[in-house]
Amino acid sequence: MRSSDCRTAVFLIFCCSTISAADPGQYEIARPGYHYQFPRDHFNHAAYKTEWWYYTGNLSAKDGRRFGFELTFFRQALDRQKERRDAKPGVWDIPDVYFAHFTVSDLDGKRFFQAERLNRPGAGIAGADLAQARVWNGNWQAQWQLDSSHPGGFHAQTLQAIAEKFSIRLSLSSDKPPVIHGVNGISQKAEGAGHASHYISLTRLRTSGVIEIEGQRFEVGGLAWMDHEFFTNQLAADQAGWDWFSLQLDDGSELMLYRMRQKDGTAGRWSHGTFIEARRDARIEVRGDASTDARGAARGLSASEFQLSPGPSWTSPRTGARYPVAWRISVPALRLELTLNTRLESQELTSTSDISPSYWEGAIEVTGTRAGRPIAGRGYLEMTGYAKPLQLSQ
Numbered sequence: 001m002r003s004s005d006c007r008t009a010v011f012l013i014f015c016c017s018t019i020s021a022a023d024p025g026q027y028e029i030a031r032p033g034y035h036y037q038f039p040r041d042h043f044n045h046a047a048y049k050t051e052w053w054y055y056t057g058n059l060s061a062k063d064g065r066r067f068g069f070e071l072t073f074f075r076q077a078l079d080r081q082k083e084r085r086d087a088k089p090g091v092w093d094i095p096d097v098y099f100a101h102f103t104v105s106d107l108d109g110k111r112f113f114q115a116e117r118l119n120r121p122g123a124g125i126a127g128a129d130l131a132q133a134r135v136w137n138g139n140w141q142a143q144w145q146l147d148s149s150h151p152g153g154f155h156a157q158t159l160q161a162i163a164e165k166f167s168i169r170l171s172l173s174s175d176k177p178p179v180i181h182g183v184n185g186i187s188q189k190a191e192g193a194g195h196a197s198h199y200i201s202l203t204r205l206r207t208s209g210v211i212e213i214e215g216q217r218f219e220v221g222g223l224a225w226m227d228h229e230f231f232t233n234q235l236a237a238d239q240a241g242w243d244w245f246s247l248q249l250d251d252g253s254e255l256m257l258y259r260m261r262q263k264d265g266t267a268g269r270w271s272h273g274t275f276i277e278a279r280r281d282a283r284i285e286v287r288g289d290a291s292t293d294a295r296g297a298a299r300g301l302s303a304s305e306f307q308l309s310p311g312p313s314w315t316s317p318r319t320g321a322r323y324p325v326a327w328r329i330s331v332p333a334l335r336l337e338l339t340l341n342t343r344l345e346s347q348e349l350t351s352t353s354d355i356s357p358s359y360w361e362g363a364i365e366v367t368g369t370r371a372g373r374p375i376a377g378r379g380y381l382e383m384t385g386y387a388k389p390l391q392l393s394q
Contacts, residue, residue, distance in 0.1 A: 027077065027232040029194035034185035038178060039146050039153030041200065042228065043135070044075065044128040046096070048198075049232040051075040053128070053135050053142065055159060056246065057170075057207055057224030058363050058378040066343065067211055067220060068105035068363025068380070069168055071161050073135050073142070074098065075128060098126035100137040102161045104168065105363050106213060107343040112362075113213065114349055115163035151177035152202070159209075170209035172224055174202050179298055181256065181274050187229070188270050189260060190236035197231035203246070203254040203276050223248050225380065238263055241359075241385020243308065245329070247338070247366055249377035252278030255336075257301070257329065259308050261385060267308070273301035275334060299334075306331045314345035316358070321387035323348070323360040329368075338368035340381065359384040 028047040045051055053073045060066050076097050099118040106112070119126040119137055128135040133144040133154075140161040147155035157172040179201045181187045187199035205224040210217060225246045243259040254276040260268035276298045311326030325345050329338040347362025359382065366377040 026079075029232045030186045030196040030198050030230075031193075032184040032186050034198055036178075036180055036185065036198075036200070039133075039144065039148075040130055041198075042144065042152075042154070043130040043133075045198075045230040046077070048230040049077045051128070051230040052228070054227040055142065055224055056361075056363075056380040057205070057222060058248075058380075059170075059207060059211065059220035059222035061211075061218040061220050065109075065218065066107040066363075067218070068103075068107060068344075068347075069170075069211070069224075070101065070103040070361055070380070071140065071142070071159055071168070072101045073128070073137055073140075074100065093122065094120050096121055098128075098137050100140050100161075101349060102140060102163055103347070103349065103361070104166045104211060104213065105344050105347055107363060109213075110344055110346075111213075112344060112347050113163070113166045115166075150174075157205075165214050167212045168209065170207050170220075170224070172205040172207050172226075175204040175206060176202070176276065179203055179256075179274060179276055181300075182272065183300065187272065189234040189242075190239060190268070190270055192236070194233055195236060197229040197234055200228045201246075201256060201274075202226040203256070204248060204252075223378070225254075235260075239268060240265075241383070244382040245308075245327075245340070245364075245379060247340075247377055247379035249366065249370075249375055251370065251375060255329075255331075255338075257306060257308065267303065269303050271303040273306055273331075275299045275301060275331070275336075301331065301333075305333055316346075316348050316350070316360075316387070318350045319348065319358045319387040321348070321358065321360075323383050323386050325360075325381075327381070335371040336368070336375075337370075338366055338375075340364050340366055340379070342381070357384065358387045360386065 027049040055071045057069050078097060079095055097118060097120060101116050103114045117137055121127045126137040133146050135142045143158045145155045146153060152174060159168060159170040161168050181199040186196040188196045203225055205226060207224045208221040211220050240261050240263045242261055245257045247255040257273035259271045262268050307330040309328040310324030313322040314325045315322050325342050327340040342362055342364045348358060348360045350358045361382040364379050364381045366379055368375055
C-alpha cells in the first residue's frame with residue numbers, strides 16, 4: 001500500500017469511529033460524572049477508542065498580514081484486547097495509530113497549505129504522554145511546561161510542525177483555566193448512553209512565534225484555541241456531520257457552538273454551546289444546561305438558546321461540496337448578534353481518496369453587537385459531512 005493510501009485508510013477509520021457503535025468489551029464510553037484532573041487529563045486516555053487534540057489560531061505579522069493555522073493530533077485505538085493478552089507487547093505492535101493534520105492559511109496571500117501524517121506509537125515515533133508532557137507525531141509536537149501552581153496544571157506550551165513548504169514554531173500561554181463542556185462531565189452528541197465525549201478547551205491562548213512559508217519567515221502574534229476530546233462513539237446513524245465554531249471576541253469573552261446536522265439538513269436537538277465570560281480569576285466549569293457556576297464564569301447553551309443561520313456558500317472545485325462560508329449567530333439571552341465571514345474561502349482539507357471524507361476548517365472574522373454595542377473578534381469554523389455524509393461503520 002502506498003503511504004498516501006495508508007493515510008487515507010486510517011483517516012477513514014477515524015471518521016467512521018466517531019459514529020460507530022461502542023464496543024463495551026474493549027473500550028470505555030463517555031459517562032456522566034467523570035472526575036477531571038489536570039494536568040493528567042491533557043494527555044492520553046487509552047481506555048477510550050478515539051482521542052484528539054485540536055489547535056487552531058489566528059495570527060498577524062508585524063506588517064498586519066494575517067494567517068490562520070491548524071495543528072491536530074489524533075489517536076485511534078485498533079486492538080485493545082491484544083494489548084491485554086500480551087504480557088510484553090512488541091515495540092511494533094499497533095494497539096493505536098496516531099495521525100495528524102497541519103494547515104496554514106495565508107489569508108491575505110490567498111493561499112492554503114495542508115499536510116498530514118500517520119505513525120504507529122512503537123519506538124516512540126508518536127504518542128501522548130504525561131511523563132514527557134507532550135503530544136507528538138514525528139517532529140510535529142505540542143510540548144507542555146507543567147506547573148501545578150497554574151490553573152490547568154501547566155504554565156505554557158510550544159507547538160512545532162515542519163512540512164515541505166511551510167512550518168510553525170509557536171509559544172502559547174493560557175489566560176484562562178480549562179473549560180469543561182456539556183453537562184455533568186460529558187458533551188452529548190446524540191440520543192443514548194455513550195453518544196458523547198469528554199470535552200475540554202483552552203479558549204484563550206496568547207500566542208507568538210514564527211511561521212515560514214516557501215522560504216519566507218514571518219514573526220507573528222495572536223490568539224489560539226485548543227480542544228481535547230476523548231470518547232468511543234459520538235454520532236447516530238441519522239446524523240450527517242456537524243458545524244463547529246470557536247470564537248474569541250475582543251471584549252475578552254469566548255463562544256463555542258456546535259450544530260449537530262441531521263441527514264435531512266436540519267439541526268439536531270443535541271446541538272450545544274458554551275459562553276465564557278472575560279473574567280480571568282474564576283474557576284471555569286460548566287455545571288448544567290443554560291446555567292452558570294457560582295462565579296458566573298461560563299454558561300452552557302442548549303440548542304434552543306442560539307440560532308445559526310448559514311449564508312453564501314463556496315463550492316469546492318475538488319470535491320464539489322458546497323460549504324456555507326458566512327454565518328449569522330444569535331444568542332438572545334446574551335444579547336449577542338454576530339456575523340461571520342472569511343478572507344479565504346478555499347480552506348477545505350481534501351483527502352487523497354474518493355472514499356475518505358473531506359472537510360472545511362478555516363479562519364474566520366467576527367463582527368456584530370453585544371447588548372447593542374459593537375463587538376468584533378476572530379475564530380475558527382469546522383464543517384463536516386458536506387462532501388458526503390459521515391456513514392455509520394459496519
